[in-house]
Amino acid sequence: MNLIAQQHLHQIKDKATELGFSDIGFAKVEHLKEDEEHLQKWLDNNYQAGMGYMENHFEKRVNPAKLVEDAKTVISVLLNYTPKELQKDPGAPKIARYAYGKDYHFVIKDKLKILFDFIKENIFSDLEGRQFTDSAPVLDRAWAVKSGLGWIGKNTNLIHKKLGSFVLIGELIINKELPTNETPLKEACGGCTRCIDACPTGALVASYQLDANKCISYLTIENRDEIPEVFKGKFNNWAFGCDICQEACPWNWKARPTKEKEFEPHPDFTSMSKDNWYALDEERFRKLFKKGAVKRAKHIGLLRNLEFLK
Ligand code: B12
Numbered sequence: 403m404n405l406i407a408q409q410h411l412h413q414i415k416d417k418a419t420e421l422g423f424s425d426i427g428f429a430k431v432e433h434l435k436e437d438e439e440h441l442q443k444w445l446d447n448n449y450q451a452g453m454g455y456m457e458n459h460f461e462k463r464v465n466p467a468k469l470v471e472d473a474k475t476v477i478s479v480l481l482n483y484t485p486k487e488l489q490k491d492p493g494a495p496k497i498a499r500y501a502y503g504k505d506y507h508f509v510i511k512d513k514l515k516i517l518f519d520f521i522k523e524n525i526f527s528d529l530e531g532r533q534f535t536d537s538a539p540v541l542d543r544a545w546a547v548k549s550g551l552g553w554i555g556k557n558t559n560l561i562h563k564k565l566g567s568f569v570l571i572g573e574l575i576i577n578k579e580l581p582t583n584e585t586p587l588k589e590a591c592g593g594c595t596r597c598i599d600a601c602p603t604g605a606l607v608a609s610y611q612l613d614a615n616k617c618i619s620y621l622t623i624e625n626r627d628e629i630p631e632v633f634k635g636k637f638n639n640w641a642f643g644c645d646i647c648q649e650a651c652p653w654n655w656k657a658r659p660t661k662e663k664e665f666e667p668h669p670d671f672t673s674m675s676k677d678n679w680y681a682l683d684e685e686r687f688r689k690l691f692k693k694g695a696v697k698r699a700k701h702i703g704l705l706r707n708l709e710f711l712k
Contacts, residue, residue, distance in 0.1 A: 407580065411581060414517070414525070421517060424481055424660075429550075434465065449613045453614060453624055458539065466575050470575040471530070472530065476573050477575075478572070480565065481506065481513075482658070483660050484499065484654075490672050496638075514572050517574060526576075526578045533572065533573070536570075540575075545573055550585055553587050555591050556594070556610060557647035563653075567648050567651060568648060605618070633710075637711055641708055642704060687704065
């Protein structure tokens with residue numbers, strides 16, 4: 403790696419740290435052939451359930467060169483969202499950790515925009531590119547792996563050696579070449595199958611394969627219909643999203659809390675009792691989840707889920 407390129411990498415990494423990102427990695431844009439096969443198989447099995455959007459833009463999803471003009475490098479970033487404190491009432495309906503505070507799409511995109519502007523101002527004045535975080539046909543986890551940030555675990559989540567899997571992923575896809583010598587980490591789940599064994603609905607149908615039709619996260623967030631009766635009594639009190647397959651993972655047992663202020667929940671959130679949840683009216687719902695991911699399900703969606711847990 404030449405000295406100037408090395409200096410550029412340092413500048414970008416330092417800025418990412420200053421912005422609060424938990425880690426950053428770089429990968430050369432290419433056609434993701436192996437992931438393409440996995441994605442095709444997943445779609446053939448109808449594991450996408452009602453998420454029709456996962457069938458769209460297949461070629462762009464497996465090759466960013468078809469998504470971003472003149473794309474050369476994918477800069478992947480991670481943001482830890484491990485909460486400082488979990489919900490206190492053990493009987494209260496549970497909300498997935500990623501949805502405690504402000505919606506990560508806003509938080510990560512804002513930071514990526516600043517990072518992009520920084521690179522343009524300080525390194526490449528003719529920089530072009532786009533920011534992504536679960537916001538377009540991009541295989542976020544595959545790029546994080548290619549950038550050397552972790553491996554895809556049996557629960558299909560990206561696992562980082564130090565941070566665990568309670569991390570969100572974003573990318574900058576840019577028209578400039580950067581050194582990308584970060585070698586992908588080897589899968590380190592070993593013989594462990596705790597995540598697969600823990601899933602109460604059997605959604606992890608095999609290692610690295612998730613059938614969304616059976617996933618509590620899908621059924622409580624993306625699913626717009628009634629929740630099928632076969633799952634009655636199997637949700638372990640999850641009212642929005644689910645963290646069971648991640649809580650079961652030993653790589654998360656020592657996860658450090660996030661430093662991201664935007665991910666802090668409303669001050670009343672962790673103390674809410676079961677009764678408080680079942681008495682949640684629309685006004686209170688809006689205050690509690692102002693700018694939060696739960697707002698996407700709307701008050702009526704959360705009520706459907708709470709009703710199903712009874
Ligand atoms: C669709 C989707 C969902 C769906 C389906 C999940 C899924 N596993 O596909 C549902 C609604 C269920 C969901 C749930 C959740 N999601 Co989601 N979701 C996505 C989305 C939009 C696309 C994922 C995707 O491409 N799926 C297609 C399948 C084929 O991909 P895959 O399951 O990741 O499989 C890969 C590997 O497992 C491997 N593979 C597949 N089969 C096989 C077979 C073998 C033999 C091998 C070796 C490998 C292999 O190749 C595949 C392609 O790279 C991404 C954002 C994005 N644009 O990438 C977020 C994303 C994956 N979700 C995220 C989060 C946080 C969650 C939840 C934790 C939220 C929650 N608490 O409720 C759960 C986790 C559930 C789980 N175990 O995956 C994060 C994950 C961060 C991380 N550390 O991995 C992402 C990356 C969003 C982001 N930008 O941060 N999600």
